[in-house]
Amino acid sequence: MPMAKRQNISALERLQSLPAVFRGADLTVRFQWTSKTASQYLYLWKRRGLVKGLGGHSDVFANLVKSQYPDWELAVVKAMPSAVIFGVESLRQSGWTTQIPARPTVAVKTSHSVYQVEPYEIVPRPNTWFATIGKGVHRERVSVRVLRPAWALADMLQSEGWGKCGLWPDDIEWDEVTGDDEADWVEACDALGLEQRPLLEMAMASR
Numbered sequence: 001m002p003m004a005k006r007q008n009i010s011a012l013e014r015l016q017s018l019p020a021v022f023r024g025a026d027l028t029v030r031f032q033w034t035s036k037t038a039s040q041y042l043y044l045w046k047r048r049g050l051v052k053g054l055g056g057h058s059d060v061f062a063n064l065v066k067s068q069y070p071d072w073e074l075a076v077v078k079a080m081p082s083a084v085i086f087g088v089e090s091l092r093q094s095g096w097t098t099q100i101p102a103r104p105t106v107a108v109k110t111s112h113s114v115y116q117v118e119p120y121e122i123v124p125r126p127n128t129w130f131a132t133i134g135k136g137v138h139r140e141r142v143s144v145r146v147l148r149p150a151w152a153l154a155d156m157l158q159s160e161g162w163g164k165c166g167l168w169p170d171d172i173e174w175d176e177v178t179g180d181d182e183a184d185w186v187e188a189c190d191a192l193g194l195e196q197r198p199l200l201e202m203a204m205a206s207r
Contacts, residue, residue: 011041015050015065021074024059054079056115072119073143080122082109082130083144084137088166090152095176097167106144132191136184150177150184150199158194174203 014031027038042061045051052070054060058079062070076083089104091097107125108114114124136151147155153172156165177199185199196202 011045011048011050012065014041015045015063018063018066020063020066021071021078022061022063023078024061054115055117058113058115058117071143072117076106076117076120076144079115079117080106080108080112082112083107084130084133084147085144086133086147086152087156090147091149091167091172093146094149096149096153096173097171098173099167099171101166133188135191136188148181148184150181151188154185154188154192154194154196157196158192169202172203174199177203 018026018030024038024042025035027033027041028035031038033041042051046053050065051061051063054062054072054075058075060075060079062072062075064070084107085093085104086107087105088097088099088101092100103119103121105123106120107123107129109130110124110126114122116122133147133151133155136148138146138148156167159165162168182199185196188194189196
């Protein structure tokens with residue numbers, strides 16, 4: 001069997017034994033390689049389109065042999081565990097708007113490593129911001145956590161206001177707002193120091 005063919009089979013077998021998202025450093029443990037050898041294999045695999053890096057110096061890779069549709073959210077969590085989706089994307093995922101941001105915004109603690117990655121707009125935020133919005137974060141998610149919609153809207157209005165934040169009241173699907181969302185809104189406005197009328201009043205004004 002030609003050497004190139006044997007190497008191809010070896011690469012596929014190795015990648016089949018790795019998870020869909022992995023760290024480059026994992027190769028030194030899994031295959032007993034030196035860091036230099038692991039880097040050389042990653043370079044060759046990327047050139048052959050077998051893996052794709054998350055970006056920057058994150059050392060996180062999508063295993064395209066396992067899946068041609070990488071779970072970039074899982075990759076972001078591996079590289080930046082403090083990551084939280086906020087802004088318009090939070091509202092879209094909750095059904096509050098049909099607007100689709102060109103690049104979903106993801107907040108990462110400034111005290112941690114921050115990598116700029118292609119699928120998302122990574123926004124460094126201070127630890128104080130994370131402490132303020134802590135109660136408004138979905139914590140049951142396996143991938144990137146998401147700020148609940150009422151909290152996300154309050155944060156957007158507090159920092160930018162209608163229009164500048166990418167949304168106007170008419171862009172909100174107010175029928176999706178629940179009693180729990182109203183309670184979230186009151187708590188979020190209090191935490192963020194935002195003076196706002198009830199969500200129901202804003203919904204009435206937009207119609």
